[in-house]
Amino acid sequence: MSAPLRLLLLCASSSLLILQAARADSSDPGFALRLSGEKRKQHEGRVEVLLNGEWGTVCDDDFSLAAAHVVCRGLGFTDAESWAPRAKFGQGQGRIWLDNVHCSGLEKSLLECESNGVGVSDCKHSEDVGVVCSQRRIAGFQFIRSHLFNSAVNVQVEDVRIRATYSHRKRVPITEGFLEVKDAGKWRQICDVDWTARNSRVICGMYGFPTEKRHNPKPYKLLSSRRKKNFWGHSVNCTGNEAGLSECKLGREVPLKGNSTCSKGGPVVVSCAPGRAFAPSVSAGFRKAYRLEQPLVRLRGGAKIGEGRVEVLKNGEWGTVCDDHWDLTAATVVCRELGFGSAKEALTGARMGQGMGPVHMNEVQCSGFEKSLTECRFNRESTDCSHEEDAAVRCHIPEMGFNKRLRLSGGRNPLEGRVEVLGQRNGSLVWGEVCSEGWGTMEAMVVCRQLGLGFASHAFQETWYWQSDTSANAVVMSGVKCSGAELTLDQCLHHGKHVACPRGGGRFAAGVSCALTAPDLVLNAAVVEQTTYLEDRPLYALQCALEENCLSSSVFSSQIHNNGQSDFRPLSGPQSWVWHECHRHFHSMEVFTHYDLLSLNGTKVAEGHKASFCLEDTQCDEGIQKRYECANFGQQGVTVGCWDLYRHDIDCQWIDITDLRPGDYIFQVVINPTFEVAESDYSNNVMKCKARYNGHRLWTYNCHIGNTHFHTFDSFTSLNYFFDSK
Numbered sequence: 156m157s158a159p160l161r162l163l164l165l166c167a168s169s170s171l172l173i174l175q176a177a178r179a180d181s182s183d184p185g186f187a188l189r190l191s192g193e194k195r196k197q198h199e200g201r202v203e204v205l206l207n208g209e210w211g212t213v214c215d216d217d218f219s220l221a222a223a224h225v226v227c228r229g230l231g232f233t234d235a236e237s238w239a240p241r242a243k244f245g246q247g248q249g250r251i252w253l254d255n256v257h258c259s260g261l262e263k264s265l266l267e268c269e270s271n272g273v274g275v276s277d278c279k280h281s282e283d284v285g286v287v288c289s290q291r292r293i294a295g296f297q298f299i300r301s302h303l304f305n306s307a308v309n310v311q312v313e314d315v316r317i318r319a320t321y322s323h324r325k326r327v328p329i330t331e332g333f334l335e336v337k338d339a340g341k342w343r344q345i346c347d348v349d350w351t352a353r354n355s356r357v358i359c360g361m362y363g364f365p366t367e368k369r370h371n372p373k374p375y376k377l378l379s380s381r382r383k384k385n386f387w388g389h390s391v392n393c394t395g396n397e398a399g400l401s402e403c404k405l406g407r408e409v410p411l412k413g414n415s416t417c418s419k420g421g422p423v424v425v426s427c428a429p430g431r432a433f434a435p436s437v438s439a440g441f442r443k444a445y446r447l448e449q450p451l452v453r454l455r456g457g458a459k460i461g462e463g464r465v466e467v468l469k470n471g472e473w474g475t476v477c478d479d480h481w482d483l484t485a486a487t488v489v490c491r492e493l494g495f496g497s498a499k500e501a502l503t504g505a506r507m508g509q510g511m512g513p514v515h516m517n518e519v520q521c522s523g524f525e526k527s528l529t530e531c532r533f534n535r536e537s538t539d540c541s542h543e544e545d546a547a548v549r550c551h552i553p554e555m556g557f558n559k560r561l562r563l564s565g566g567r568n569p570l571e572g573r574v575e576v577l578g579q580r581n582g583s584l585v586w587g588e589v590c591s592e593g594w595g596t597m598e599a600m601v602v603c604r605q606l607g608l609g610f611a612s613h614a615f616q617e618t619w620y621w622q623s624d625t626s627a628n629a630v631v632m633s634g635v636k637c638s639g640a641e642l643t644l645d646q647c648l649h650h651g652k653h654v655a656c657p658r659g660g661g662r663f664a665a666g667v668s669c670a671l672t673a674p675d676l677v678l679n680a681a682v683v684e685q686t687t688y689l690e691d692r693p694l695y696a697l698q699c700a701l702e703e704n705c706l707s708s709s710v711f712s713s714q715i716h717n718n719g720q721s722d723f724r725p726l727s728g729p730q731s732w733v734w735h736e737c738h739r740h741f742h743s744m745e746v747f748t749h750y751d752l753l754s755l756n757g758t759k760v761a762e763g764h765k766a767s768f769c770l771e772d773t774q775c776d777e778g779i780q781k782r783y784e785c786a787n788f789g790q791q792g793v794t795v796g797c798w799d800l801y802r803h804d805i806d807c808q809w810i811d812i813t814d815l816r817p818g819d820y821i822f823q824v825v826i827n828p829t830f831e832v833a834e835s836d837y838s839n840n841v842m843k844c845k846a847r848y849n850g851h852r853l854w855t856y857n858c859h860i861g862n863t864h865f866h867t868f869d870s871f872t873s874l875n876y877f878f879d880s881k
Contacts (some may be wrong), residue, residue: 187764188229189309192244192285192866193482195501199287199400201655202226204252205308206264206273213265214278215240221260222268226246227288229264231296231311239285248281255840256276295337297339308405310391313337315400317362317425320378328433328553331370331426333379334358336387336400343387346409346417347424353395354403355425360497361399363461363553364427372424379421386416396523398483398497403793409519430494432642433553452492452527454548456508456719456835458609458671459549461495464507467515467529470485473861474515476528477540485521485531486548492527496551507547508835509718511860514540542718557605557643562586563667565621571668573618574602576644578631579652587631590656591616591710596830597639598647603669605643609671611724611833617664630660639837672863673835674795675719676826678842680858682714682800683824687855713748714773715826716798719835722782723793724826725770726831732791743770743791749828752846763810771798813847815848821856822846 190200202213223235254276258268319332335342390406443696454463464477486498521531563572574589599611634650725743732741752761767787775797783792822844844858
């Protein structure tokens with residue numbers, strides 16, 4: 156009987172070995188997870204596993220959202236949003252540790268899930284799996300449970316904060332203080348013995364600041380000597396180009412000895428330099444703040460502060476950046492260059508709308524320490540990108556408390572309502588209304604941006620249909636006039652303490668409605684340049700033009716694209732449109748476009764106007780259906796990805812130059828000139844060309860969208876500068 160018994164034991168032992176291979180020990184002290192690769196968010200990346208002191212990847216075979224949940228919870232996130240096969244975040248290196256992973260979603264560790272076994276895989280790195288985790292962190296999560304053999308493990312803590320001293324806590328923004336991390340539900344300081352300026356640079360970037368700066372250590376040493384010590388048990392190693400602390404590596408263990416911990420140093424203090432737009436005060440902040448030099452990069456089309464499509468100035472012309480290889484490192488260079496912090500997200504696929512003009516950069520690769528995106532390496536030969544691949548960013552910005560000084564009241568949803576601001580009244584701060592006299596789209600844009608609600612869709616001068624707080628029915632702000640670039644309403648011109656509102660508040664208080672997307676009209680400069688010509692027409696052939704008061708002799712075509720993220724619609728509804736018998740159609744906007752001929756010093760010498768005969772989709776990009784047409788009294792508008800073509804032979808598509816003298820001029824076209832309809836970007840609504848008239852013929856050339864060099868026209872030299880730079 157002994158031999159069969161030995162055989163049975165061997166079989167049992169073999170079964171046990173197989174079970175151990177399929178379900179590895181989840182309490183292995185050498186096991187860890189991290190997200191790596193070509194990341195576009197801090198909470199996403201290629202899944203990498205540390206086993207036996209070696210980092211490896213996970214194959215995408217049989218992977219599921221349940222397995223992604225297990226990975227994300229193992230990293231301290233509440234759950235997973237999605238997972239990505241086929242090495243979306245780039246191919247890893249080394250071993251492929253796990254394959255055919257099957258999880259129920261309830262496992263505490265990825266090693267508890269069934270698989271082929273540790274190191275058993277027939278996959279290639281082209282099958283490396285990635286995950287996108289929720290940004291929410293698990294409360295009380297404790298990442299470090301044991302010593303990890305000095306391996307390169309990323310820092311994972313519940314939260315991070317800069318704790319200002321008592322005398323600095325009322326400053327906005329908070330730029331300096333003790334650095335604390337929240338681990339296992341408790342706030343802890345970090346010992347500064349191994350701390351570097353590059354570590355501080357990363358922390359400042361997380362809090363919306365472009366760079367770190369030196370601080371006076373004496374008051375902090377005094378404060379720390381009086382405080383109870385509660386240090387975190389690890390140091391931190393950052394290279395300085397990380398987008399956040401979670402990208403940094405865990406340093407050496409710090410022995411915890413109560414108040415004797417970090418006896419050779421003290422708690423880490425971080426001091427940051429804010430971007431100029433966020434400096435605490437004009438007198439001190441602007442002098443000390445990070446100074447933005449002549450901008451070569453800008454953001455366009457973003458709904459909130461610190462986000463937008465990336466555009467680069469090259470040879471006097473703004474163009475876009477292709478999203479091939481676009482990642483957090485490159486996005487962070489853009490954000491810091493513009494006076495923001497590090498990047499929260501590197502966006503691809505024209506998520507902030509499509510730009511116009513050339514694609515200046517493709518396959519961008521940055522080290523993270525460049526002062527400008529234009530210093531990064533890129534593929535100068537690649538020309539296969541379209542504007543459907545325009546790159547964009549979302550940047551960290553400082554906590555300014557903008558939304559605490561303004562609110563919307565009485566609306567049907569959080570995106571609309573009567574505007575109420577905190578203002579001075581009888582020596583105290585009270586909520587009050589804003590006078591609606593002169594209130595328009597630009598003012599509404601600033602309100603929506605300040606509240607983080609995106610773009611304005613409407614500005615209201617009467618709000619009787621919205622109930623407001625009875626304690627806030629007094630007008631505390633009047634005479635508001637905004638350029639649209641302000642971060643807050645109180646940065647706009649206004650009457651200050653001398654409030655004057657003849658109609659009063661109440662039903663005439665200012666109101667807004669906001670939207671997270673907006674249209675963006677852009678004129679095709681090439682079409683205008685190629686179709687401009689002179690024509691003499693007899694008056695009897697211009698009856699409709701006479702009716703609309705726009706006789707002319709210089710004609711051209713214009714093609715207006717909607718490159719935004721929502722349809723362009725007239726402000727008023729069909730019930731307000733005016734029927735014109737001559738053209739047999741409705742006019743939905745009194746003035747849609749201005750056409751002007753300017754002297755070289757900017758004086759208007761001839762003009763025309765284009766009433767909105769009928770806004771419609773003349774043509775659309777491939778795959779986009781037309782939604783608006785003039786026939787059968789249809790709805791008017793311009794769909795995203797479509798354009799409205801006004802041919803040169805349409806009445807009022809011209810400028811009357813009957814009495815114009817021969818010479819050099821500037822031809823200017825402005826779309827939506829009174830900002831009647833809200834757009835994501837008004838800077839591209841202007842087109843200017845150089846024009847020459849010899850009395851018999853008119854030439855237009857060097858047409859340009861936007862205002863790169865056309866802010867003013869004080870002299871012929873400024874005009875020539877633009878055209879020469881082209």
